[in-house]
Amino acid sequence: MITARDDRRRTFETVPAGVEAATWWGRAWVAALEERAQDAARLERGRAYATEGHVDAVTITPGRIVAYVRGSRARPYRTELSLTAFPDAEWAALLEAVAADPTALAALLEREVPQSLAETVLPGAGELVPRCSCPDTARPPCKHAAALCYRAARLLDADPFVLLLLRGRGERELLEELARRNAAHAAREQPDAAPGFPGVPARAALARTSLPPLPAPPAAPAAVGLPPAYPGDPAAPDPLALDQLATDAAARALALLTTGEDPIAGLTLWQDAVRLASAHPTAGLTGAARTLYRDLARATGRTTTDLARAAAAWRQGGLPALTVLEEPWDPPAGPFDRARPALLAAGQGSFRPEHNRLTARTRQLRLSREGLWYAYESRPDTADWWPTATPCQDPVTALLR
Structure with a gap:
């Protein structure tokens, strides 16, 4: 479940190509900083930095947009643009206005800034406040802040919800709130309209019936049980392989039952092999475990040492730990x-x-x-x-x- 806190932080590792803003709201964003600037040379140098890819990953939270910008020195500078986030009362009025205006709502859903909201959500001249860890503090914005502004404009071109996040609300919570308010407006406009689909009165749907209540589901087991013993028939599959498959299937079923998530969803062949190997210790391996390591390593084109190291990383922290090991x-x-x-x-x-x-x-x-x-x-x-x-x-x- 994504919470409001999770929805209010976005990081963009890459930014759409180009420097010049392509939309009217992107150009308005740039103008808000350029109109405050006192040195055109700094702006031009910032535009060059943006073109040359000096701006690293961009992180946006309510009221702030932050990135590290590489200048002439080896160490990048922490650069920030601040914009006042709206209080709850102002957000309530803004959302009510959008929900009541079908044109504004349609524009927002098409990822455009509605013209009716332009003066409200877009920054005015001087409202964008630049900060940078570089020593050039005499006449802001510095070239690093200008570079961040130009790159941020490209993000706004592609997704106006970036601008709304800067003003204090994430995309998911905005869309949910707009859906609720839009439904309320529709209900007020057509209070007596019959639904266009079959249904039953709520009183009838909630009335008691003669059916007994469903029994409570049994509690999930604390651990996976032992698989059955398999005969060593030469015509049958390898009993050790059957034991491994049954044990892993039971472990996956328990994970699905308790968490609702499949532990192998999206894994590559190598990652799944590491997951299987991680269930066995890498020191003092039994004969069955040594056989498993050998077969998994052979199937993935790796050595048993590679597999043992990766399995140790998986036990350290799952797939994220394996990524740290290898990338x-x-x-x-x-x-x-x-x-x-x-x-x-x-x-x-x-x-x-x-x-x-x-x-x-x-x-x-x-x-x-x-x-x-x-x-x-x-x-x-x-x-x-x-x-x-x-x-x-x-x-x-x-x-x-």
Whole structure:
């Protein structure tokens, strides 16, 4: 279930191509910053930065749009544009106006900014407030803030709900509230109209019948039971393979019963093989487990060592942990700027950054895209990294678990 809090944060890893705004509301957004600017050269440099791809992932929350913008120095700058979010009373009036106006509602559903809302939701001159961690603070906006403004305009071109999120409400909650208000308007306009579909009076539908109440469903078992024993008939399938299939099917059925989610939905062949292998320890394997590892590795074109390492990562944190093991990426500077001094202050030594990894001799921390730190260890003078412990948002805690 997506909550209002989840609906009020969106991150765009990529931005539609181009720099110049294509819609009238996108151009109005740019004009709100350009009309405040005191230096045309900064704007032109910001436009060039946007064209050259200097703006990294853009995150939007009520009242703020934030991104890291790469300038002439190696470390990117944290750049922000602020816009006042509406209070609840102003939102109520705005939603009521849209629900009562079929033209405005249709435009919004077609992902266009309704003309009737232009003066309300679009920023006026000087209403966009730029902030940047760069040293150029004399005459805002700086070139980094200008670059972010131009890139944000392309997001608004494609989806005006980005602008409404800046004003304080997410797309899902807006559409749900508009649906409720639109239904209320329709009911007031046609209070006595008969429905165009067959039905029964509510009193009859809710009347008691002679049917007894349904029994309460049995409680879900705490764990998967043991599969039956299979005969070792040479003409029958391998009993060990049948045992594995039955045990895994029972585990999937229990997961579906208790969570409503299929644990293998969307997994690749390799990811599903890792999931199966993770149910068995990687040390002191039984003969049956060794056979399973060998068969899974052969079916996926990997080695048993690759599979054992991946299974250890899966036990560390499921599919997200396997992604951390296999996919390096380049995070923004902020998490590392906080983690390295914290590790040094905790007496853990100096860690060397590379991609999303911090390494110090035989210890390593890896940062996931979700902001969790995963601990790894290797033998001295090798790069044979194996996952350990469980992930944590605090790098020191993740390392010492």
